[in-house]
Amino acid sequence: MKTITHHIPDALLAAYAAGTLPYAYEMVVAAHVSMCDACRADLAAHEAVGGAVLEDTASTAVSADLKSNLMDLLDMPFETRSAPTRKGIYPGPIAEALKGKAPRWRPLGGGVRQDILDAGPEGSARLLFIPPGMAVPDHSHNGLELTLVLQGSFSDDAGEFGVGDVEVADQEVDHIPTAGPDVPCICLAATDAPLKFNSWLPRLLQPVFRI
Amino acid sequence: MIAVRDNRDRAAFASLFDYFAPRLKGFIMRTGTGSGQAEEIVQEVMLTVWNKSDLFDPGRAQVSSWIYQIARNRQIDKIRKENRALPEELQMEEETEPDAGQVLGLQQEADRLKDAIRNLKPEQREMIEKAYLGELTHQEIKQQTGLPLGTIKSRIRLGLERLRHELKHIR
Numbered sequence: 213m214k215t216i217t218h219h220i221p222d223a224l225l226a227a228y229a230a231g232t233l234p235y236a237y238e239m240v241v242a243a244h245v246s247m248c249d250a251c252r253a254d255l256a257a258h259e260a261v262g263g264a265v266l267e268d269t270a271s272t273a274v275s276a277d278l279k280s281n282l283m284d285l286l287d288m289p290f291e292t293r294s295a296p297t298r299k300g301i302y303p304g305p306i307a308e309a310l311k312g313k314a315p316r317w318r319p320l321g322g323g324v325r326q327d328i329l330d331a332g333p334e335g336s337a338r339l340l341f342i343p344p345g346m347a348v349p350d351h352s353h354n355g356l357e358l359t360l361v362l363q364g365s366f367s368d369d370a371g372e373f374g375v376g377d378v379e380v381a382d383q384e385v386d387h388i389p390t391a392g393p394d395v396p397c398i399c400l401a402a403t404d405a406p407l408k409f410n411s412w413l414p415r416l417l418q419p420v421f422r423i
Numbered sequence: 424m425i426a427v428r429d430n431r432d433r434a435a436f437a438s439l440f441d442y443f444a445p446r447l448k449g450f451i452m453r454t455g456t457g458s459g460q461a462e463e464i465v466q467e468v469m470l471t472v473w474n475k476s477d478l479f480d481p482g483r484a485q486v487s488s489w490i491y492q493i494a495r496n497r498q499i500d501k502i503r504k505e506n507r508a509l510p511e512e513l514q515m516e517e518e519t520e521p522d523a524g525q526v527l528g529l530q531q532e533a534d535r536l537k538d539a540i541r542n543l544k545p546e547q548r549e550m551i552e553k554a555y556l557g558e559l560t561h562q563e564i565k566q567q568t569g570l571p572l573g574t575i576k577s578r579i580r581l582g583l584e585r586l587r588h589e590l591k592h593i594r
């Protein structure tokens with residue numbers, strides 16, 4: 213397997229550890245960490261900082277019965293959320309967002325398809341399906357766009373991105389990702405604002421498709 | 424923590440509680456949560472520690488980092504509509520013995536990190552606290568760095584590589 217060369221920037225790993233990322237970015241970070249041991253280790257380093265801060269936090273006395281109640285609960289069944297598991301090409305956190313089902317692709321024009329996994333005021337996350345050699349319509353965006361490759365590859369001005377690679381594009385970038393020639397490229401794209409497409413057709417479609 | 428994980432040692436768990444519960448409560452309340460709800464979260468975090476102790480790997484994390492992460496998960500799942508997106512968990516085999524050298528090496532790096540934080544200038548230290556308490560956005564975190572994380576990162580990578588190697592061996 214090709215090694216991952218484009219990683220999650222350190223500030224995003226720190227923000228993930230601290231729990232301040234919107235869900236859409238969180239999904240990209242958690243999916244990349246599921247595929248990349250280097251970033252898994254770096255995230256753990258940020259959690260070590262979090263742990264150090266926690267240990268140095270001024271204590272607040274807990275109620276007298278908290279401990280005895282807790283000790284009584286140790287033998288009781290306790291519902292914990294399990295970490296998600298991978299399904300096919302979809303890393304755990306994406307498989308979880310898909311609720312274990314296959315994506316429900318909607319056409320975007322030019323053979324490009326999308327499935328919106330999450331859309332809210334904080335940001336949006338979508339899966340994109342790009343046929344071999346095809347390009348995603350030219351678009352710009354407010355804020356930051358993170359794109360994680362799950363199958364195949366794409367390239368644009370910033371370079372080539374294969375499975376596991378993350379492209380981090382800020383608002384200055386007007387990029388045209390083009391899928392590699394061999395297999396359809398499937399990727400997860402997350403933004404903290406709605407995408408704006410620059411060509412007239414997708415712009416007309418925007419209200420319909422919630423781009 | 425290892426006694427909790429391997430021997431289900433209640434006395435060891437009680438001392439973990441004594442050390443972490445008041446810190447956790449203070450930590451959670453600093454983010455604006457009321458005392459009652461903070462205790463509820465403390466209880467859930469500590470129950471998770473007890474019930475998920477098999478996931479704790481001292482070659483990759485300190486107890487405090489692991490508890491920090493659990494507390495973050497619980498808080499986000501509680502306040503937000505969407506559950507926090509979590510990475511896949513690495514499967515650990517029962518017979519995976521942690522490497523004593525690795526555990527010690529990580530311990531030393533973690534101690535060094537704690538010293539580094541304590542020796543920061545007050546305003547820098549406050550920024551670190553704010554960042555990891557979840558009071559800064561990622562854009563704000565980008566502006567400030569300065570913590571030497573390189574060596575602890577390499578140490579954790581070693582622990583991860585060792586685990587991967589062992590998993591390959593078992594399969």
Ligand SMILES: [Zn+2]
Pocket residue numbers: 216218219220244248249250251252
């Ligand atoms: Zn990475």
